[in-house]
Amino acid sequence: MRFWLLLTMLTVNVPSPTLANEDRFWIIWERIKYIGQHCPNGAACLVDKTYASRPLDTDNTAFIYRLFGVSEGRNHASHLLGEHPNAPQICPDNQVPLALGFEPEALPRSEKVEALRGVQALHVDLNGLKAPPGFGDNFGQVLHAKFVKRLEAGGVRVVDKDTLSRLPGQPVLNLYFSFTNSNGDCDYAYSVFAALNQDVLLARDLRIKIPAGVWSFSTGSAARDHSGNEEDAILRVASAFLRDHRKVNGR
Numbered sequence: 001m002r003f004w005l006l007l008t009m010l011t012v013n014v015p016s017p018t019l020a021n022e023d024r025f026w027i028i029w030e031r032i033k034y035i036g037q038h039c040p041n042g043a044a045c046l047v048d049k050t051y052a053s054r055p056l057d058t059d060n061t062a063f064i065y066r067l068f069g070v071s072e073g074r075n076h077a078s079h080l081l082g083e084h085p086n087a088p089q090i091c092p093d094n095q096v097p098l099a100l101g102f103e104p105e106a107l108p109r110s111e112k113v114e115a116l117r118g119v120q121a122l123h124v125d126l127n128g129l130k131a132p133p134g135f136g137d138n139f140g141q142v143l144h145a146k147f148v149k150r151l152e153a154g155g156v157r158v159v160d161k162d163t164l165s166r167l168p169g170q171p172v173l174n175l176y177f178s179f180t181n182s183n184g185d186c187d188y189a190y191s192v193f194a195a196l197n198q199d200v201l202l203a204r205d206l207r208i209k210i211p212a213g214v215w216s217f218s219t220g221s222a223a224r225d226h227s228g229n230e231e232d233a234i235l236r237v238a239s240a241f242l243r244d245h246r247k248v249n250g251r
Helices: 061-067 090-100 112-116 139-153 230-249
Strands: 002-010 022-036 045-055 172-179 190-202 205-220
Touching: 022 061, 112 190, 112 205, 112 230, 139 230, 172 230, 190 230, 205 230
Parallel strands: none
Antiparallel strands: 002 022, 022 045, 172 190, 190 205
């Protein structure tokens, strides 16, 4: 446990012969709790600091002024700018736990499928997919309509780009489809990879928000559990997404 003395100065900017600057003294109680292993300096150790403050009523103000390196009765404004190197950073470091009611770094990690909890809508666009051998030029448009129909039948709406900005987390399902040049049936192969991106905050610094992949699925002609053609492989992405979506949201 550590205790700190805090000196605050109240300046009254109203011209009056009876009003002057007023100094107030506070005592801060800092409690440090170590969570994890190899504390206090190990990489797996989390440091949780909590603070409590009380006004300090004392007649021995001369002693307190000496702690700050000044004499009682002088103008201390310039001295208040200097800070002790080990002084607790109460507002910056404790602001997030105080606002949230918990310490983000102390939370256990969730299963990755939890990232789909609460996702009611997303954006996906397959219209631009290149047609593989044997399919018409409208391959992407036809497949997009089937993909959207399958997702929405499972309870997940598909929105356009303009609506995406109003969705919490702005979830986007990106799908990548590739195939080799057809030099005979034995040499031809295709693959599908899909990833759901959402806006996430870093637990160590909630001021940092970035889009990150939170769910993925892949299949293709070489996958042991795949049967069917290229269209079937791509539609499996929608089915796999709905399967994991139901695990955390029900249906």
